[in-house]
Amino acid sequence: MKPKVLLVNPPIYDFAAYDFWIRPYGLLSVAGKLRHSADFQLFDYMDRRSDENASPSDRWGRGPFRNQRVPSPEVLTHIPRHFRRFGLPRERFAAYLREQGPFDYAFIQTMMTYWYPGVQEVIEDIRRACPEARIILGGNYAILCSEHARGLGADLVVSGLDLQPLWSFMGMTADPDQAALWEAYGGLATGALKLTDGCPFQCSYCSVPRVYGRFKPRPPERAVTELELLVEQGARNVAFYDDALLFDAEHVLTPFLDEILRRDIRVNLHTPNALNARFVTAGLARLMVQAGVKTFYLGFESASRRWQEGTGGKVFSEELAQAVEYLLAAGADPTDVTAYQIIGHPNSDAQELETSMRFVHSLGIRGMLADFAPIPGTPDGEACRRWVDLDEPLIHNKTAFPIMRLGFEEVNRLKDLQRALNRSLTR
Ligand code: B12
Known part of the structure; x- marks a missing residue:
């Protein structure tokens, strides 16, 4: 049986965020290498196409994300700007996990180092709804702040470009020539x-x-x-x-x-x-x-x-x-x-x-x-x-x-x- 793998692109907590062709390309590239040996499902918090309330895109496909105001984290309270959570609502992910779970693995995209609160939120929700899923972090924050990322409670942090630790952890072999798994969006x-x-x-x-x-x-x-x-x-x-x-x-x-x-x-x-x-x-x-x-x-x-x-x-x-x-x-x-x-x-x-x-x-x-x-x-x-x-x-x-x-x-x-x-x- 092929393992069932959940791919997640987390929500963004920041003062500002705009869809400037933002896509979880690293996550999809890694998944692509297991295209024929695992079953994947993608939950992308930042996919404006799955947001029925999304504002229209400009002529090149860029546009604003849905967002709501949240309190600034302690270390940023002296910055006189509103802090926000960007992306789909948290409840939607909880419902998705209830309906689609359980999963054997969850791969989570990390991007800007200062966006880790979104990663933390996703880990919390997966642990609650799918305690059996083994959680794997990779990407920019996992590389630049690997010590910090290890503190978030994932089962594996891929802290460099070499993906061998991931394949060993899963006991699988990957096909490096595969394209990124863009079909995971279904459009x-x-x-x-x-x-x-x-x-x-x-x-x-x-x-x-x-x-x-x-x-x-x-x-x-x-x-x-x-x-x-x-x-x-x-x-x-x-x-x-x-x-x-x-x-x-x-x-x-x-x-x-x-x-x-x-x-x-x-x-x-x-x-x-x-x-x-x-x-x-x-x-x-x-x-x-x-x-x-x-x-x-x-x-x-x-x-x-x-x-x-x-x-x-x-x-x-x-x-x-x-x-x-x-x-x-x-x-x-x-x-x-x-x-x-x-x-x-x-x-x-x-x-x-x-x-x-x-x-x-x-x-x-x-x-x-x-x-x-x-x-x-x-x-x-x-x-x-x-x-x-x-x-x-x-x-x-x-x-x-x-x-x-x-x-x-x-x-x-x-x-x-x-x-x-x-x-x-x-x-
Ligand atoms: C594309 C890009 C952008 C895009 C958006 C990307 C996005 N999806 O959010 C744009 C152009 C909008 C952008 C903007 C900015 N960016 Co930028 N960006 C990048 C870039 C070039 C690639 C990031 C990426 O998508 N990597 C993923 C893929 C493509 O990389 P990969 O090599 O294939 O990934 C390997 C591993 O990382 C691993 N992997 C990757 N993902 C995953 C996931 C899992 C689960 C696993 C297991 C493994 C894994 O597998 C791959 C194989 O080895 C990086 C530089 C770089 N080369 O990494 C900077 C970088 C991330 N950006 C950076 C900066 C500074 C910015 C800006 C602040 C610049 C500015 N002043 O405006 C803004 C911030 C935007 C914001 N709203 O805050 C910094 C990081 C800052 C930080 N503190 O984290 C970087 C590192 C560049 C730098 N100057 O050092 N950026």
Whole structure:
């Protein structure tokens, strides 16, 4: 008999959350490797399609999550923003467990380290309704805060990229070539895809180099199969989750996009996890637009050369300007080209954020402020230990640190300014 496995993507407890093509891709990738040897059922708290009260999506499939106000946790009470629970109601999961249980295993997706309260809630509910199920945690929080995650009471915490401990725990063998288990939804509007793992840069605020080591492409055939599966399941919008999508494009992204054109796969592609402007050439820009890439998010962070060099030198201002020129010439819609800039970075003084925002605006594209989140084990995160106790993951919250670093008024002023700059573009 095949084991019965429950897959859960937990609710989110945070000040803000928005469906920016958020999908439990890690969870589905792991499940896919057991596609033929286990029976899976998925409960995704964050699936807006199974929410009868969901607000409508925008033209690229993004949209707000259902939410309700909840008290802020003790360590975040000094942040003057409302804390909320996002996702389907808890009672719905309880009823689901009563009807669908028992389960042999429950795999739970963990994502942002500061989202662990949702994971805790799911563990509690499974323990109550299905005490026989063995609970397994994996994903970003399980890796970055494995000690903390072990304290939540799961039976196994997969604390690295190697899945062998999972297969040994289950006494099963996996098929690494399988695509992610997207069919578990029984119909989709949006999906995610990753062509590569890791990043060749060593940005001081990012955990990716430490967790993934070297940059490595994934098997290209599996990526095409995954995209076809997504489209077959109904996905119209697919977001790349790569950390360095454009690195070595000649051998990775270019052949992938050529294949999309050759097979005539019609889908809108998005890059919410940011592109490195340095690698955008005129030819690549044309190919991306032609193959269906609709939104372009460029990781910029700051126009200050001193700040750029001090954090790893991933991109310089003239490279951003050049990339924007190529993208617009290729036919990208300027309102769908956005440069991210970090706000609340510990070295904010050198960042000259306001000047940087005006520089981005002068290129005729949108800017988006990305709140700095201190991540343990990264140089910039570790530098924040003098302000915050990183051993409590709730304090890694992206809304919290910029307010603590710059003050509520200043954060609001900069965010208002960003909104005004963006508005003046569309007029
Ligand atoms: C895609 C992505 C996003 C997406 C959303 C993803 C989502 N579903 O929520 C977007 C673009 C919206 C996003 C936003 C942000 N992100 Co982000 N994001 C990522 C990224 C690139 C991938 C995360 C992911 O889906 N991984 C799952 C899959 C794809 O990974 P995988 O390698 O296949 O997984 C392996 C294992 O982890 C394991 N596994 C994975 N899941 C599971 C589940 C189980 C049960 C098991 C057993 C195993 C397992 O199996 C795989 C095989 O080895 C990571 C970086 C990275 N490379 O991990 C950052 C990362 C998670 N993000 C990060 C940050 C900082 C942010 C932002 C705060 C940035 C900002 N300032 O705005 C925001 C926060 C959004 C919010 N509302 O709070 C940080 C983490 C911060 C933290 N404290 O946790 C990361 C690590 C990047 C970094 N800079 O260091 N992000």
